[in-house]
Every structure is written in structure tokens, then in C-alpha cells.
Amino acid sequence: MAADLAAVAVLLEVAAHPAAGNSTIKNASPEAGIFKSDKVSLMPGL
Template identity: 85%
Template structure:
């Protein structure tokens, strides 16, 4: 289940990025914690 939540959060972050910009990604990071390293790996452009 945690893996599904992580994938969903990353997909939401990717989908929201064009609209909300980096603020959405930054706001999600503290809550997500574990997702931070995933974002670095999956979205190296950030």
C-alpha cells in the first residue's frame, strides 16, 4: 500500500507541477518525507 501511495503522490506532483509550479512539490515534501529521494530520482529537473 505504501508503494501505491508513493506512486500516486509522485503522479499528483507531476500533474500539478505545470499549474502550481514548484510550490506544490515543496509543500508535499515535508509531509511525504520518503518521497523526497524518489522525486530526486524520478524528476531530476527539479
């Protein structure tokens, strides 16, 4: 449940701010990298 909510929050943030979201994901800490991996793996399920 928490992971799903986090993924939705990330997707909403990226959707709201595409350029900033992509830049942040690419240049951020390993923590952001984990969120990126979660988002990519969950996208097909959405």
C-alpha cells in the first residue's frame, strides 16, 4: 500500500512537472533511483 502511494506520488509529480521531474530523477541521489526503478516496474501494471 505504502509503495503504491509513493509510486502514485512520483507519477503525479512527474506528470505535473515533466522537465523538473525527469531532471531530478536523472541527477538525484540513489534514493531517487530506487523510486525511478519502482515507477518503471509499476508502469505496465497501471
